[in-house]
Amino acid sequence: MWRKIHSNRDPRDTLYSEIHKEFGSYFAIAGNAAKRLVGAYPKFFWGCMIFLMTLSFVLSFTVFRKPEKTNTAAVKKVNPVEDGFSQILQATGNIRETMKLKKLVDSLTAKKQLSVEDSTLLDSALDRLSKIHQTLK
Incomplete structure (x- = not known):
């Protein structure tokens, strides 16, 4: 050393x-x-x-004054129908994943003794649930 x-x-x-x-x-x-x-x-x-x-x-x-940047970015053409459907599909996917993760967490917490793999799986499932919950806010 x-x-x-x-x-x-x-x-x-x-x-x-x-x-x-x-x-x-x-x-x-x-x-x-x-x-x-x-x-x-x-x-x-x-x-x-x-x-x-x-x-x-x-x-x-005068000399050292930086001109204000004008917002010349092209306006994106937004289709509200497509945007709404994509949000609905994303919310549906999040709900399905939440239900699967909830079922997994319930089955793991019902066990009396958890193995190392079960602990790792439970921890990753709870992390994913918290990430899904944060995206919903």
Whole structure:
């Protein structure tokens, strides 16, 4: 069988903590440079932010708007007589199968001791009855 491999790593060490440990100084330098740049030219960055938000708003309602899909599917010609007969035939088949399964379940439950085959047969019959019952709803 497969042997378990045990790791002796500290559970407090995560991917974020390792990346922070390795590259944290570089991120700090970049963050300080960005703060100084934004602090030096605040009106310019505020204007850029407003411009980008306005551009995003305009593009979301013009260019990136997906046209509504029109329902161009061809209408099927439905013959209500054929549809009704098929439903009647399906219901008749379900009733016949339900009666057969009910008779089978009654005969199996009348036994005092069930064999493995009887148990499997009873289980499959009850499953089929529940599926038929669900299709009727």
